[in-house]
Amino acid sequence: IPLCERTAYDRENVSDADANLNVRVSNEASFKVLDLQLNAISKLCQEVPIPDQQFETLGIQFALYDITFAEADFSDTKGDNLGDRIQFAVKDAHVTVLFQYKFTQMTYPYFSGTGSGIADLVMNIQLQTGISLSETCEYHFKLTDLVTTMQMTQFQLKLPDSPAILQALVNMLTVSFQRIFNEITLHWLGNLGQIMNDNLQKEHTASWVNITLATDQRKINQWLDNAFFFNTTGQMCNFFYDDEVCVGWQHDTIEIQPQPKKIFNKGVQFYISVNALQSAFDHAVRMNLTDDKINVMQVVNTGVLVEVQTSDSRMQILCQIKGKTVKNDDVDISQPVIVFKRLIRSSKEFDVEAYFEKMNKIFEICCQTIYTFGFVDQTNQIVSYSSPSWVLLGMELQELQ
Numbered sequence: 001i002p003l004c005e006r007t008a009y010d011r012e013n014v015s016d017a018d019a020n021l022n023v024r025v026s027n028e029a030s031f032k033v034l035d036l037q038l039n040a041i042s043k044l045c046q047e048v049p050i051p052d053q054q055f056e057t058l059g060i061q062f063a064l065y066d067i068t069f070a071e072a073d074f075s076d077t078k079g080d081n082l083g084d085r086i087q088f089a090v091k092d093a094h095v096t097v098l099f100q101y102k103f104t105q106m107t108y109p110y111f112s113g114t115g116s117g118i119a120d121l122v123m124n125i126q127l128q129t130g131i132s133l134s135e136t137c138e139y140h141f142k143l144t145d146l147v148t149t150m151q152m153t154q155f156q157l158k159l160p161d162s163p164a165i166l167q168a169l170v171n172m173l174t175v176s177f178q179r180i181f182n183e184i185t186l187h188w189l190g191n192l193g194q195i196m197n198d199n200l201q202k203e204h205t206a207s208w209v210n211i212t213l214a215t216d217q218r219k220i221n222q223w224l225d226n227a228f229f230f231n232t233t234g235q236m237c238n239f240f241y242d243d244e245v246c247v248g249w250q251h252d253t254i255e256i257q258p259q260p261k262k263i264f265n266k267g268v269q270f271y272i273s274v275n276a277l278q279s280a281f282d283h284a285v286r287m288n289l290t291d292d293k294i295n296v297m298q299v300v301n302t303g304v305l306v307e308v309q310t311s312d313s314r315m316q317i318l319c320q321i322k323g324k325t326v327k328n329d330d331v332d333i334s335q336p337v338i339v340f341k342r343l344i345r346s347s348k349e350f351d352v353e354a355y356f357e358k359m360n361k362i363f364e365i366c367c368q369t370i371y372t373f374g375f376v377d378q379t380n381q382i383v384s385y386s387s388p389s390w391v392l393l394g395m396e397l398q399e400l401q
Helices: 027-047 164-190 192-201 274-286 352-365
Strands: 021-025 053-057 060-073 077-081 086-105 112-133 141-158 214-216 221-224 228-232 236-240 245-247 268-273 293-300 303-309 314-328 331-346 376-384 390-397
Touching: 027 060, 027 077, 027 086, 027 192, 027 390, 053 164, 060 164, 086 164, 112 164, 112 221, 141 164, 141 192, 164 192, 236 274, 268 274, 268 331, 274 293, 274 303, 274 331, 274 352, 303 331, 314 376, 314 390, 331 352, 331 376, 331 390
Parallel strands: none
Antiparallel strands: 021 228, 021 268, 053 060, 060 086, 077 086, 086 112, 112 141, 214 236, 221 228, 236 245, 268 390, 293 303, 303 314, 314 331, 376 390
């Protein structure tokens, strides 16, 4: 039974009404997602069980067993978006298959024996798939209706410890072995979708750099429309690894306008509602990072207006959002950081510069953590404050290798 990662949250079930941190991933990024999955598969290729094979050729009965796809190189890939499906081509994929064999000559002098073999295959592979939410592993992605086709362009058979009779026939045997390995490879490719889905189901629905400052990234909704869109809650929570639970939820939500549809010419785009920002402020208090009560008022043309209540004063402050990428286990993760920029008014005088420096250090780390497949660049970003309820952040892709 495939493993399904299940984290418990303060709110067990979420819906479209809870979508406060939404993501648009460009075609190039969508292809990179599949590319990363294929690279993962190349390291797990031996996990596909291959049935034993029996066949007869040149008057010799062969039985192949312990067949293992030992190595796979899917490095030359190219993607194409078909609207609601993604097409992916792998050129000159190189696969090495190891196997054991028995042979028996069917006529006199009835030679028989055993040995080990190696098949080196080069092929062009085409994959086409949809993406949906899993019905069996809630809040996770899955690939749907994966179709794979393959054309083998090179085949080399090696029987290094075979007796002289087989060595003499190896060139003629290659034709029959290639036919068998064509069938084996089609069987193997047919199982790739299951391996990819098993990997997707193992991913945590919470993401973090510091587990006390985690983000609920349960996938509420998703769709393909010449780009890949998905919605999450964006709620910040304290993740407890041993118990697989993330504690923290913004119970008093702010009524918001519908998410704007504006699209930037950027690889990845985040739609961040004022509720997601409020969740970060609430979580800072929850984790004892500050005693100050901060409430989001609204998004204005130049940033996000917040009201701050300290022990002895009340003030209004303009904040802005800055996209940042950080490393976690050698994976780039995106963070929309809240930055205190300008004092609008205050009920008493205080050291504004020192206060802003203190609060900016807190919210440099107390911010949403979004796993965007590990390849977002924080330079040349765009931030838009055109909606009273949403901040839009567009970021570039790193150069795709």
